[in-house]
Amino acid sequence: MSDDVCKIVHFTLLEAPLMRLSIIVAMDDNQLIGKNNALPWHLPADLGYFKKVTTGKTVLMGRKTYESIGRPLPNRRNVIVSRNTNFKADGCEVVSSIDAALKLAKDDSEVMVMGGASFYEQMLPSVDRLYITQIEGEYQGDAHFPKFDRGKFSEVSRESHTADEKNQYTYHFTILDRI
Template sequence: MEFKLIAAMDKNRVIGKNNDIPWRIPNDWRHVNKTTKGHTIVMGRRNYESIGRALPDRRNIILSREKELRIEDCEIAHSINDVFNICQSEEEVFIFGGEQIYKMFMPYVTKMYITKIYHEFEGDTYFPDIDFGEWKEVSVTAGITDLKNPYTYYFQSH
């Protein structure tokens, strides 16, 4: 099993504010959907709540300490070991956030898909402070900026 990470962040590693994303970039959502479709994604309960539904065409695993949690169309894990057990037959598993989930899985991640937004946003949730110099950059593609996607951003894979 290979753990991959997918995230979007601003210049200061902000990934969220008030349990929401502080920007709207539809092209990034298309990128996320294309990259993770048909795969398993792992996210925290709060991240799931910010989305409001299971993402279609994916196996959705919600990691939560809440023992009684039940969510339609999702599997619930209560520990990182539960995730390992649930996913043992998977080739690729995408770590989908938020902040604590990224931190928890960083030691196991072998590839990262990062949308880097060259703008500063107010936020209260951050991507882990890692040394990107320790990761080999595999590709960088500029995102298309237009009225619906107003910020300069790049799709990076490491």
């Protein structure tokens, strides 16, 4: 990641000190998050958790993540960051930089970064909170969450669930706050 990205994100966050910048992500034990621009698993409980945590908030995403969803997420402000200045998406705001995305949401109390992998990598050094759905096991895929130092975060909460008839994987909802 370039130093310019860090400076831009840092500067913007100083302009909006009341905003909490958060990442929401589901990953396996190897930090796998995607396969062919889709989730490598079907976990209804995680989809419900994602909806609960993000509803009413601004969600930031890269273009590929938006294209994998195919529509704006309801009851959320959808902001897409794309270098393609011609990219348009009905019901979404499209900006060409992280700085522009954060300026749009500067008055929000919490902004949710929802992927993809390269967007997570750019945003991770600046986030205050991580909402992680940890899915036990190792699965096949091609996109991973970036490595990060868990020692720089404190676990705020953890909710564990075993596999059942609706959710075929054991999983944990964990919230980490930057120390």
